[in-house]
Amino acid sequence: MTDSEPLIARIPADVDRPDKVVSGLTARQLLILTLTGGVAATIYWTAGKLLPIVVLAAMLLPLVAVGIAVALGRRDGLTLDRYGLAALLHWRSAKELVAAPEGVPVPPRWCRVRGRLPEPLKLPIRAVRTDGVLELTDGGVAVLVEASTLSFHLRTADEQAALVGAFGRWLNSLDAPLQILVRARRIDLSSQIDAVERHAATLPHPALEEAAREHAAFLAQLNASRDLLTRQVLIVIRDNTPTTGRRRAVRDAGAAVALRRAAEAGRSLAALGLTAHVLDAEGAHQALAECLDPGGDLVSETFAEPITGREER
Template identity: 70%
Template structure:
């Protein structure tokens, strides 16, 4: 076996790509084009003896072009028909949402309300347990596992094959839905700058202090001149809700199942040289907050029942 032989496997970026039936078109595209052609034919046969050809062409050509754009075009990863449907649903939905899972109560008759009532905000996560498990609104449970990254292209062909095989064995061992999320998050160097500034005068040699000062100036310029982003890899392991007719397990039992799967994922990914850590309640809440409102400032997370919320600093 030649170890220098590269391991190349072509995998499409869109693994959920629909099947193409004819002429490189999917069933949805064929239906949209057929409906557009039938509508244009009906308009032509209904008015070709009444209207001139130029007028019919001015009406039918934009219609055919619109049908072709809807069938073949894409926007933000969605087909245009789904994008237009999502846009209509968004325009008709209420924009003022409040945390009211039981519903927004109707005001009494004597209260003259101007405008529309807010709609209840329905989040997929109902609660975050102290052990980090997420209680989902559909009755299931999930857990967030943060993993490190590794350099794949710098490995030899044999090492790449071993990594792919180990990763494939972990994927084949999954018996429940799992999601791998790679997201970019803003990085603030203020804490690092303050730590370097605080520790620099304590260094044992003036040359080290001078180097720390130069590094501090570099970090300050970097933090002020650029929008720094860091990559975070999350693995979401889920215990789906019980099917209809089956007995629903307790919340503690479901949480124990996903935490056990998270521990198994930690051991399996450790063979790849990837460090995996189950996010606790505070870290999971911070991740969900950043995902719901990316790019904004978020205050400190809410303290847990057994944590102190005040402290006294010695002057």
């Protein structure tokens, strides 16, 4: 392969796909089909001499059809057995959750309650420290690092290979697991439009001022006619130090380790041409609030880069 050839690596879309055991079937599918066949055979041999064949067919055919559908069918990317289990758990779970760390008090005996009582909302984060470190309910800590993006497809083949190699070296250097979250969020360009209009009068040439005002008008039209989205990349770095001994001292030590790993991640990503910084308490609080309420208030950023938009109808 020459240096000008693009570096291509085929990665399956479903990297968590289970292994095929027999005839393209997984172990789970074989188990479901075996259980279905065993139940159908037991019913046939038990009631075969007592019931007509038409009645047996009416009993066994739906059973076999349901077993095959559960083993081979999929819904929303999930197998039907897992989808049914998730639906059952959702049906049994409480639909109203309230912020009550101490628990929901039981009403007195004389009070008649219609329906189910709300259950406490259990969040994985206990508190946000002033330095931006998240204290988790399981005793660990986490740090949020916001990273910028780059245009990979606009690079040459050699540049792409260098980026992939540098990114791979960073992943291989990790000594603890981390999570990379890429999400799209809505933005409002009002602050950027106001900044362009405010600085237009200070430009040294009338042509530049006119171009700036035309650009502000274009942004205003774009902001009013489309639902703009921007891409945000968050890197979650955790430290799961066991909480033995003095709890506060252990949390402080874990926070120092997580912040050190976040600084190392920022230096490694800088070699890729990316800008990464640790979110402070205000930034971490805003990121968590947006994740809990994706359709909430618009994000207004002066340097937000829209990635796509949907036309309003």
